[in-house]
Amino acid sequence: MNKFLKITIFSIFVVGTGIIYQNFYRPSEIGPAEASGNVVEINMRVLENQWTFEPNEIRIQPGDKVILHIFNEDSYDHGFAVEAFGVNHRLFPKRETKIDFVASKKGTFNFYCSIPCGEGHYKQTGMFIVE
Numbered sequence: 433m434n435k436f437l438k439i440t441i442f443s444i445f446v447v448g449t450g451i452i453y454q455n456f457y458r459p460s461e462i463g464p465a466e467a468s469g470n471v472v473e474i475n476m477r478v479l480e481n482q483w484t485f486e487p488n489e490i491r492i493q494p495g496d497k498v499i500l501h502i503f504n505e506d507s508y509d510h511g512f513a514v515e516a517f518g519v520n521h522r523l524f525p526k527r528e529t530k531i532d533f534v535a536s537k538k539g540t541f542n543f544y545c546s547i548p549c550g551e552g553h554y555k556q557t558g559m560f561i562v563e
């Protein structure tokens with residue numbers, strides 16, 4: 433049998449099983465949420481010398497576009513990261529940073545400071561809840 437024919441048959445098999453899985457077996461909760469068209473703007477602060485985000489809990493709906501305005505009150509850098517949405521930004525001192533992304537998954541996700549910043553760095557966390 434010709435090797436190109438074998439490769440073609442194998443490719444058709446792989447694509448076919450992927451389509452069958454996608455349409456009949458994949459649980460709906462692991463797929464991306466459809467865009468809702470809503471835009472949610474949230475003002476946040478990194479409290480000076482407290483290693484805390486204010487607010488430290490954010491609740492939104494799946495598919496919402498989130499625009500965060502984070503003001504770093506400290507005189508040194510911090511970071512803001514939510515791994516589930518591919519967000520990781522540096523927060524410069526005494527400045528506001530704008531971060532936008534789409535909350536494409538349901539669930540509860542941690543956000544945290546992604547730049548080592550001092551003794552309270554590992555406590556600088558919060559919850560991002562997509563209901």
